[in-house]
Amino acid sequence: xDYYAGIDIGASTTKAVIIDDNREIIxxxxxxxxxxxxxxGKQAFDSACEMCHCDNPDEIIVTSTGYGRNNVPFAKGTMTxxxxxxxxxxxxxxxxxxxxxxxxxxxKTIKINESGKRTNFKMNRKCAAGTGAFLEEIxxxxxxxxxxxxxxxxxxxxxxxxxxxxxxxxxxEILARIREGVAVADIVKGIFxxxxxxxxxxxxxxxxxxxSGGVIAHNPYLVKMFEERIGQKVxxxxxxxxxxxxxxxxxxxxxxxxxxx
Amino acid sequence: xxxxxxxVIKKIQATGQMKKIMADYFYDLDNAAKDDSQKxxxxxxxxxxxxxxxxxxxxxxxxNHGAMLGATRMASNLxxxxxxxxxxxxICSYLTSDIGSYLKKQTPLSMAYKGIEGVPKxxxxxxxxxxxxxxxxxxxxxxxxxxxxxxGISTFCNIGDVxxxxxxxxVHQIKELIPILEKVxxxxxxxxxxxxxxxxxxxxxELWKKVLETNTASPAPMSFFxxxxxxxxxxxxxGSDTANDYYELLLxxxxxxxxxxTGAVEDEKFRLYWEGMPIWGKLRxxxxxxxxxxxxxxxxxxxxxxxxxxxxxxxxxxxxARAYTEIFIVRDENYKEKYIEDxxxxxxxxxxxxxxxxxxxxxSNNRYGMPERLAKKLSVxxxxxxxxxxxxxxxxxxxxxxxxxxxxxxxxxx
Numbered sequence: 124x125d126y127y128a129g130i131d132i133g134a135s136t137t138k139a140v141i142i143d144d145n146r147e148i149i150x151x152x153x154x155x156x157x158x159x160x161x162x163x164g165k166q167a168f169d170s171a172c173e174m175c176h177c178d179n180p181d182e183i184i185v186t187s188t189g190y191g192r193n194n195v196p197f198a199k200g201t202m203t204x205x206x207x208x209x210x211x212x213x214x215x216x217x218x219x220x221x222x223x224x225x226x227x228x229x230x231k232t233i234k235i236n237e238s239g240k241r242t243n244f245k246m247n248r249k250c251a252a253g254t255g256a257f258l259e260e261i262x263x264x265x266x267x268x269x270x271x272x273x274x275x276x277x278x279x280x281x282x283x284x285x286x287x288x289x290x291x292x293x294x295x296e297i298l299a300r301i302r303e304g305v306a307v308a309d310i311v312k313g314i315f316x317x318x319x320x321x322x323x324x325x326x327x328x329x330x331x332x333x334x335s336g337g338v339i340a341h342n343p344y345l346v347k348m349f350e351e352r353i354g355q356k357v358x359x360x361x362x363x364x365x366x367x368x369x370x371x372x373x374x375x376x377x378x379x380x381x382x383x384x
Numbered sequence: 385x386x387x388x389x390x391x392v393i394k395k396i397q398a399t400g401q402m403k404k405i406m407a408d409y410f411y412d413l414d415n416a417a418k419d420d421s422q423k424x425x426x427x428x429x430x431x432x433x434x435x436x437x438x439x440x441x442x443x444x445x446x447x448n449h450g451a452m453l454g455a456t457r458m459a460s461n462l463x464x465x466x467x468x469x470x471x472x473x474x475i476c477s478y479l480t481s482d483i484g485s486y487l488k489k490q491t492p493l494s495m496a497y498k499g500i501e502g503v504p505k506x507x508x509x510x511x512x513x514x515x516x517x518x519x520x521x522x523x524x525x526x527x528x529x530x531x532x533x534x535x536g537i538s539t540f541c542n543i544g545d546v547x548x549x550x551x552x553x554x555v556h557q558i559k560e561l562i563p564i565l566e567k568v569x570x571x572x573x574x575x576x577x578x579x580x581x582x583x584x585x586x587x588x589x590e591l592w593k594k595v596l597e598t599n600t601a602s603p604a605p606m607s608f609f610x611x612x613x614x615x616x617x618x619x620x621x622x623g624s625d626t627a628n629d630y631y632e633l634l635l636x637x638x639x640x641x642x643x644x645x646t647g648a649v650e651d652e653k654f655r656l657y658w659e660g661m662p663i664w665g666k667l668r669x670x671x672x673x674x675x676x677x678x679x680x681x682x683x684x685x686x687x688x689x690x691x692x693x694x695x696x697x698x699x700x701x702x703x704x705a706r707a708y709t710e711i712f713i714v715r716d717e718n719y720k721e722k723y724i725e726d727x728x729x730x731x732x733x734x735x736x737x738x739x740x741x742x743x744x745x746x747x748s749n750n751r752y753g754m755p756e757r758l759a760k761k762l763s764v765x766x767x768x769x770x771x772x773x774x775x776x777x778x779x780x781x782x783x784x785x786x787x788x789x790x791x792x793x794x795x796x797x798x
Contacts, residue, residue, distance in 0.1 A: 190782055205790035206797075229783065241794045243765065246787060 126175070126183045129371025130168055131204060132160050132191025135227025135255055136337060139167035140368040141175050141183065142376060146214065150175030151365055160191030168197075184375040188367050190228070202374050204367045205233060205244050211370030212333050213239040215360045219330035223322055224366065225338035227255040232326040245326050253321025255338045257290050261314050264294055265307055272311055273342040279312035281305075286317075293317065315345050319352055333358045340364035391675035393668070394648055396610060398634040405626050406616055410497050416442040417504030423569050424504045426526065428519045429619050430689065430708055431512040432537065432558055434585050434700070437623045438578040440571045444504050445620050446522060450478030451612075452492045453485055454664025454774035462488055463775055476518035477743040477774035483525055508568045510561065511536035514714050516746040535564050539709055544719060546710045554705035579697040581623040582704065586695035588622040589707075591631035593691045596683075598638040600731050603647025604682040605638045608658045609671035610648060611687040618690040653678040654795050657728060659685055660739035661747050661773040666781070673785060677792045683731045685712050685724070686747075713747055720749060721758060728762055734795055737788070738768040742778035767791040 124143050131138040133156060141150035152170035156163045164187065172180045187195035188207040195201075204226075212222045213235055222233040230253045234243040247253055262269045283305055287293040293314075300310050318338070332355060334346055340363040350357045360366050416422035425441035427433050429448065436443050453459045459477060462484030467473050469487070471480050485491050486503070493500045509523040509532055520536060527534035537557040540550055562573045592615065598605050606614070614634060621627035641647075656674075658681050663670065674681050689711055696703035712723055728736065736758060738750035745751065755766035769787050772778035 190786070203786050203790040203793055205786070206793045240797055243759070244790060244794070245768075246783060 126177055127372050127375035128168060128171065128183045128185045129207065129368040129373070129375060130164050130185060130187045130189075130195055130198065131207065131365075131368035131371060132156055132164050132187065132189040132194060133204070133227055133337075133367070134190055134229070136364070137163040137167045137189070137191070138365050138368040139164075139171040140362075140365050140372045141171045141177065142369070142372045144376070146373065146376065148362065148365070148369065150177065151362065151368070153364060156191065160194035161196065164191065164195045165197075186371040186374040188371040200374070202371060205231060205246075206241065207367045207370030207374065208335060209233050209235050209241050209244075209370065210239070210373050211366040211368075212335060212360055214369070214373060216331065216333055216358050220333050220358075221326065221329050221331070222333045222335065225254060225318070225322070225334070225336040227259075227337060230254050230322055230325065230336075232322070234326075234329065243326075247321070247325060252287075252290055252293065253318050253325075255336075257293070257318065258314065258338060258342075260290050261293065261297065261311075264297060265310065267307065267311070270341065272314075273344045275308045275311040276315050276342070276348075277344045279306070279308040281309045281312075282316065283309045283313035284316070285310075285313040312348075315342070315348055316352075318345065319349050322349075323352070328353055328355075331358060332356075333360070335360055335363040335366035337364045391672040393607075393610075393671055393675065394646070396606065396614065396634070396637060398614075398630070398637050401630060401633055402614060402617060405621065405630055407497055408626075409620055410493055410500060413442050413444055413504045414497075414500045423507040425565075425568075426506040426509040426523060428511045428515065428523070428536075430514055430711060431510055432561065432704060432708070434581045434623050434704060435558065435561065435578060436510060436565065438581045439565050439569045439573060441508075441565075441569060442504070443620075444506070446482055446503075446526075447478055447519070448616070448620050449485070449491070449493070449503060450482045450774065451662075451664055453481040454478075454662075455667060456492045456495070457665040457776065458485070458490060458492060459665065459774035460776045462490065463777075473743070473775070475743060476516065476522070477772055479518050479522040480743075481774045482522065486526075486529070506530055506532045508532055508565065509534040510565075512539055512708060513537070513541075514539035514708055514711060516713075516744075518746075533564060533568065535561050537561075537708075539714060541714060542716045543709070543714060544716045546706060550709060551702060551705045554709055555701045558701055558705060575700070578700050582695055582700045583697040584625060584628060585623045585692065586697065588618055588624075588627045588631065589690070589692040589695055591628060591635060592618045593688075593693075595631055595635050595638060596687055596691070598635070598642055599682040601642040602655070602732065603645060603649065603652035604655065604680045604731075605641035605646060605648055606682070607648040607671055607674070608681040608684045608687065609662070609667045609674075611684070612662045612664075612667060615687050615690055622690070647680065648682070649675050649678060649680040651678050652680045654680070654734045654792060655683075655732060656681045657683045657724065657731070657733050657736040658739065659724065659736055659749055661686060661741045661744050663739065663741075663771045663776075663779060664774055665776045666771075666779065669781075673788065677789065679792055681737070683727050683733060685720075685749075688727075689713065717752060717754065721754065721761070724758060725762060728758075728764055733764065735764055735791065736766045737791070738766060740768050740770050742770070742772040743775055744773055765791070765794060 459481035
């Protein structure tokens with residue numbers, strides 16, 4: 124059986140996925156991207172290979188994606204994360220959809236038609252609001268471990284509006300809420316609502332809605348809140364953080380080996 | 385993989401001649417500024433230049449200098465100096481980089497042309513607000529600095545039809561400039577000289593249009609990025625035989641390319657429209673990037689802005705008013721959409737890239753839903769990238785390139 128891989132080097136984390144002929148994920152890994160993308164890509168790939176006990180990693184066709192897509196010397200081709208997320212999501216949800224991916228450094232909305240073709244996409248502008256970086260910044264400010272945000276938001280009793288447009292302004296807005304004695308859990312929920320608002324102002328929500336990305340993987344309550352906000356079910360792929368890497372692996376299996384191959 | 389595909393920009397042979405005539409132009413201006421008997425007028429790029437030339441002024445265009453500050457990537461270091469004296473980073477970065485350049489006494493002119501120490505001192509400054517209000521504020525600063533008179537034309541904005549009512553107001557304003565220009569220049573206005581300059585400008589406009597229209601061929605012989613450089617003579621030398629001779633030369637070369645099926649982009653696969661301002665500091669970078677994606681960016685509103693169909697030497701005032709008022713940037717959304725639609729159709733384009741230029745709202749046409757409307761109407765995909773004409777602090781190269789590459793992948797999967 125042949126194996127195929129996708130490596131997604133994002134601004135925050137690097138993801139590797141190995142799939143078999145049946146498009147099943149048999150190995151995967153997530154590592155910090157750090158300051159050496161090439162090293163991170165290799166590390167993630169090696170870990171994923173180890174997971175599926177692959178003896179001949181050199182024979183695996185690799186497609187790389189993400190900001191560091193050109194930093195994987197052993198990749199046969201590259202595709203942008205926009206294409207890879209779309210391909211990865213459509214594999215699980217083969218219908219017309221608006222895919223929302225919330226990554227470490229950027230958020231994107233991708234429109235996919237009934238045959239899986241992309242018809243449009245948008246990325247957030249220069250500002251980090253509505254991205255993982257925004258949540259990281261707020262967690263630091265509130266002195267809360269990042270992994271506790273989800274649990275705290277779930278415990279919130281009130282909805283605190285956080286209206287600012289940029290991360291720095293939000294930081295000062297939070298200081299005001301702290302001064303007023305607002306519970307930290309309520310502030311965190313307010314922050315989640317802020318992320319949702321930033322996404323909703325990026326594009327219209329047409330067809331079925333799918334959410335992916337690291338922020339979704341670690342904060343499933345955000346999906347629930349999003350569903351409540353739009354009054355519609357939100358689909359989430361099995362490994363939301365790996366959607367881009369999985370999509371890249373599908374490009375490998377399709378024999379295209381990437382756009383530049 | 386490991387690195388992006390290398391791309392080579394095909395050199396346009398006429399470039400050497402263009403550099404020569406541009407150098408001659410700047411030395412001529414510099415000499416005039418040092419000679420009391422010659423008068424220098426500063427003029428907005430789509431301003432009443434023909435009138436000034438006919439009255440004997442040497443004409444300098446600050447917007448051209450602004451573009452040079454962007455292209456040489458000097459702008460980002462100079463803008464903060466203008467910000468510090470009260471000009472916001474959110475307003476025109478031509479203005480802020482140019483004023484910053486003056487304050488810090490740094491100009492690309494002195495780097496490119498030995499012996500030129502600075503921009504030529506103005507005897508009069510003449511604006512037309514057809515492009516934006518910023519040009520008036522920009523020239524006003526220099527008017528105060530040099531204690532030189534500032535005069536100009538306030539053009540209507542967002543107009544649909546260019547009606548007689550609109551034009552009569554503009555004609556009146558142009559005529560009102562004359563007594564002041566006569567006083568500063570010491571020359572009497574001569575309608576025959578005005579007609580002569582208008583005739584040469586008309587020819588320049590016709591030739592420039594033909595140059596741009598060569599890109600209806602497939603493969604297209606010249607990229608948008610090339611065109612932004614080669615439009616220099618149409619901006620600063622229109623009204624002269626020098627500009628017309630140059631465009632005859634360039635046109636010949638491009639027509640040869642068309643005949644030989646030599647494209648600006650090897651293996652041209654996709655053809656795109658660039659809407660909005662260039663990102664001056666990234667011209668080469670973006671040019672090479674699009675070439676690496678086998679994509680030709682070959683039509684634009686920006687380069688077309690120096691086509692003045694209306695020029696008519698027989699009716700110089702009215703035709704100048706019409707020519708400088710019927711340009712794209714002055715018009716309403718309906719006109720703009722039809723204009724782009726026509727070009728997408730004639731140039732057989734596969735997509736439209738909108739540049740949302742942070743400090744140039746007047747020439748960023750994505751902000752009122754146009755990309756979405758055009759995508760639906762023309763069934764042509766659109767992409768918006770965030771950037772700026774001069775302020776590279778507003779531009780994320782990684783994000784822009786990912787967006788462009790993803791857009792090409794989208795076209796490729798159709």
